[in-house]
Amino acid sequence: MTIKIYGPAASRAARALWIVHELGVPFEHVAMEMKDLKGPDYLKINANGKVPTLVDGEFKLFESMAINLYLAAKYNKNGVLPASLEDQAFCHQWSFWGMTEVEKPLLTILIDMFMTAPDKRKPDAVAEAQKALPKPFAVLNGALQGRDYLLGSAFTVADLNLASICSWAKPIKFDFGPFPNTGAWLDRCLARPAYKAARATK
Ligand SMILES: N[C@@H](CCC(=O)N[C@@H](CS)C(=O)NCC(=O)O)C(=O)O
Known part of the structure; x- marks a missing residue:
């Protein structure tokens, strides 16, 4: 299943967009308007009403650094996540x-x-x-x-x-x-x- 990254590129979602390009992972970018972050649909995905959020199947994750460390560990390529x-x-x-x-x-x-x-x-x-x-x-x-x-x-x-x-x-x-x-x-x-x-x- 394709992972989804929520958040406009002109936000901290840029961090997650950078790593998926780095890792060559197929992804869907759900850009979102900032005004929609407090809507009920998005709050079900991220109760903070903030971006970025990563959705990987049933798994949902917020916090840009945590998202990137997870993606690096899951899809490691070229030592982006070091070995030791x-x-x-x-x-x-x-x-x-x-x-x-x-x-x-x-x-x-x-x-x-x-x-x-x-x-x-x-x-x-x-x-x-x-x-x-x-x-x-x-x-x-x-x-x-x-x-x-x-x-x-x-x-x-x-x-x-x-x-x-x-x-x-x-x-x-x-x-x-x-x-x-x-x-x-x-x-x-x-x-x-x-x-x-x-x-x-x-
Ligand atoms: N510590 C969080 C910060 C998330 C955050 O504050 N994102 C901003 C956009 S860059 C946001 O969603 N702001 C909307 C709001 O605070 O209502 C992370 O690094 O993911």
Whole structure:
């Protein structure tokens, strides 16, 4: 049965779209309108009324990172899910870390810049978010010293999940000058054909 990914490409559903392209898994994309997320039909699929949701037969899953770790494990291709338990743990580590250390400040700035009326903008919250970002990006910069990807020379779901979060640094034009390894790694990940294919999805 074909898996279904719910959520517009211009949402966190882009993360799941990226990995299905990476893995070459056949999928159906149910783009959804944001206004329909609180409707009774969709709430039966995801009681949060948020996207993305993955439906794989009878199995339903929410949370973008969990969806991608599941898909990587189920349809692994080219080592996207690494073999050892320790390396798989690193994939979880970087996914949780991205969500807890990086996503919120990036989203605060992104929403303020592109989705907030000028009179409703919150410069203090943006300044705080800008202040929060150098610390995790410095940690990432150190982790990437001497290696192309988080686990070494091969691209894995750790890179995909974390880069999908960090991709929000692009529209806000975050300056990676002080963090060259982080900037180069992000560019390397976002240059992948599967990411571009996901971005091209309506
Ligand atoms: N932690 C969740 C966040 C899901 C989320 O907030 N998605 C947004 C779109 S990017 C959404 O559905 N927003 C609609 C709403 O909050 O009503 C994940 O990573 O999947």
